[in-house]
Amino acid sequence: MRDPRSDAPPRRPLLVTADPQLLDDLLRLCGAAGVEPDVANDEAPARRAWAEAPLVVVGSDLVRRLVRARVPRRAGVVLVGLDLDDAGVWDLAVEVGADTVVFLPDAQAWLVDRLGEAGDGPVSGGVTVAVLGGRGGAGASTLSAALACAAAGREVTTMLVDADPLGGGIDMLLGREDATGLRWPDLAAAAGRLSAESLRAALPRVGPLSVLSCGRGESLQLPLDAVRAVLAAARRSHDLVVVDLPRHLDDVAELVLSTATSTLLVVPAEVRATAAAGRVAVGVGLLAGDVRAVVRGPAPSGLTGPLVADALGLPLAGWMDAEPDLARAQEHGRPPPTEGKGPLASLCGSLLSDLLAVRRRAA
Numbered sequence: 001m002r003d004p005r006s007d008a009p010p011r012r013p014l015l016v017t018a019d020p021q022l023l024d025d026l027l028r029l030c031g032a033a034g035v036e037p038d039v040a041n042d043e044a045p046a047r048r049a050w051a052e053a054p055l056v057v058v059g060s061d062l063v064r065r066l067v068r069a070r071v072p073r074r075a076g077v078v079l080v081g082l083d084l085d086d087a088g089v090w091d092l093a094v095e096v097g098a099d100t101v102v103f104l105p106d107a108q109a110w111l112v113d114r115l116g117e118a119g120d121g122p123v124s125g126g127v128t129v130a131v132l133g134g135r136g137g138a139g140a141s142t143l144s145a146a147l148a149c150a151a152a153g154r155e156v157t158t159m160l161v162d163a164d165p166l167g168g169g170i171d172m173l174l175g176r177e178d179a180t181g182l183r184w185p186d187l188a189a190a191a192g193r194l195s196a197e198s199l200r201a202a203l204p205r206v207g208p209l210s211v212l213s214c215g216r217g218e219s220l221q222l223p224l225d226a227v228r229a230v231l232a233a234a235r236r237s238h239d240l241v242v243v244d245l246p247r248h249l250d251d252v253a254e255l256v257l258s259t260a261t262s263t264l265l266v267v268p269a270e271v272r273a274t275a276a277a278g279r280v281a282v283g284v285g286l287l288a289g290d291v292r293a294v295v296r297g298p299a300p301s302g303l304t305g306p307l308v309a310d311a312l313g314l315p316l317a318g319w320m321d322a323e324p325d326l327a328r329a330q331e332h333g334r335p336p337p338t339e340g341k342g343p344l345a346s347l348c349g350s351l352l353s354d355l356l357a358v359r360r361r362a363a
């Protein structure tokens with residue numbers, strides 16, 4: 001998210017090409033990303049703008065000249081190949097110090113995202129927290145909803161994203177299935193760059209919380225491109241994005257886990273649940289960086305939070321006693337309690353302090 005207090009001019013990505021067709025394509029992608037680029041059609045102007053630009057997109061037509069002009073090494077250089085059969089492009093990418101080689105039109109959506117990020121300036125570090133259960137009915141959706149409500153109640157700009165199409169709709173868990181606004185099926189065609197503010201304005205609100213819920217229609221899968229675009233926009237317009245994931249690690253879950261700041265694995269304090277969660281933890285650990293266990297009572301055989309977390313090889317993020325009367329409250333459409341001294345409210349308070357500390361450290 002661009003800092004609204006910043007009066008710095010918008011940053012302009014640099015396009016380096018003399019190929020009219022490629023330039024046309026790149027200008028169209030800049031238009032889609034809502035950014036104004038600088039254009040250099042030979043090595044001299046490219047060299048002048050090279051170091052300052054937030055992103056440099058080089059056409060393979062000019063890359064040899066840039067190598068000869070000894071442009072300095074820098075991060076954020078993308079080489080766009082013009083000919084899929086030209087194997088030499090990979091050597092040239094190494095010589096010019098490009099991070100990535102892409103071809104159009106395949107890389108259009110990806111490039112629109114990169115151009116948009118470059119134009120937005122430094123991202124303020126919206127935190128994404130993925131939540132999933134170690135076994136069915138572990139309490140992942142309840143914790144996602146409670147965490148998001150608790151954050152929104154503390155004036156943290158928060159979006160709750162339902163990524164479990166078989167979950168019945170997280171709006172229902174909040175008692176707001178009647179709330180007007182977009183749901184996943186309405187966003188199925190979204191790809192590339194979405195306007196962060198328009199997304200936020202179009203979503204249902206539960207108090208200060210933005211909610212993107214699955215519908216209750218026939219769609220059993222979320223479209224990956226739409227999820228990628230929505231999450232990028234969500235991060236730009238919210239300080240915290242909480243994603244409720246299914247246990248089955250499909251493409252969408254993999255994408256979320258690999259981009260989440262932290263992942264919470266909710267595990268009932270039971271022997272079989274711990275065994276099941278061990279399997280889930282292995283899959284999650286391959287994708288996610290910071291994975292922590294949340295252990296939920298009661299513990300029929302006396303298992304403790306540290307014991308369960310140890311068995312999973314994960315740090316313990318918190319323990320929650322069973323929330324009295326929760327199932328009945330949910331049946332009546334009442335959102336999880338996030339204020340007072342109840343187990344869920346207390347857990348959410350301490351989780352938020354930890355999870356948002358990442359952002360404060362980055363700021």
Ligand SMILES: Nc1ncnc2c1ncn2[C@@H]1O[C@H](COP(=O)(O)OP(=O)(O)OP(=O)(O)O)[C@@H](O)[C@H]1O
Nearest residue numbers: 133135136137138139140141142143322323326327
């Ligand atoms: N902290 C809690 N205390 C007491 N009961 C809870 C708690 N969290 C969840 N439950 C109960 O456990 C059941 C499952 O909760 P929830 O739907 O949140 O789990 P889930 O892990 O998302 O399940 P699923 O596998 O269906 O996605 C519900 O009946 C809910 O009321």
Ligand SMILES: [Mg+2]
Nearest residue numbers: 140141164167
């Ligand atoms: Mg669930």
